[in-house]
Amino acid sequence: MWTIPRTIVNHILGHAQRTAPLECVGLLSGKERQISGWHPLPNIAQDSRRFLADPEAQIALFRDLREKGREVVAIYHSHPEGPLLPSLTDLDWSAYPDALYLIVSLGTQGRLDLGGYLLRDGRAEPQELGIGEG
Secondary structure, eight states, X not given: OEEEEHHHHHHHHHHHHHHTTSOOEEEEEEETTEEEEEEEEOBOOOOTTOOOBOHHHHHHHHHHHHHXXXXXXXXXXXXXXSOSSOXXXXXXXXXXXXXXXXXXXXXXXXXXXXXXXXXXXXXXXXXXXXXXXX
């Protein structure tokens, strides 16, 4: 099970709402399956059906995390109008088979849904998420 503090879930959901109708994107840091840090990134894709993290911001974040001894354990993005499931684009563009891919779906009739997947070999493996205090 992957554990995520409720405060980080709230940050992710707020990020998704603020960036709609475009997708949001960001990284989550921590150790193994314990998420402890939220790192939003600018989405430079101007297409509402995909995300592309700003490469300069991403490199700076990787450098900062490495200097602090932290590691990226998850990537999150939103589907402003789409379902909670990874899209074909998500499967095609996934490059980190050991990272959790969190998806926020806003297209759920007023409800915010959050799901996690490992994206490997063109397949999405659903993951159990534990939302904790903190």
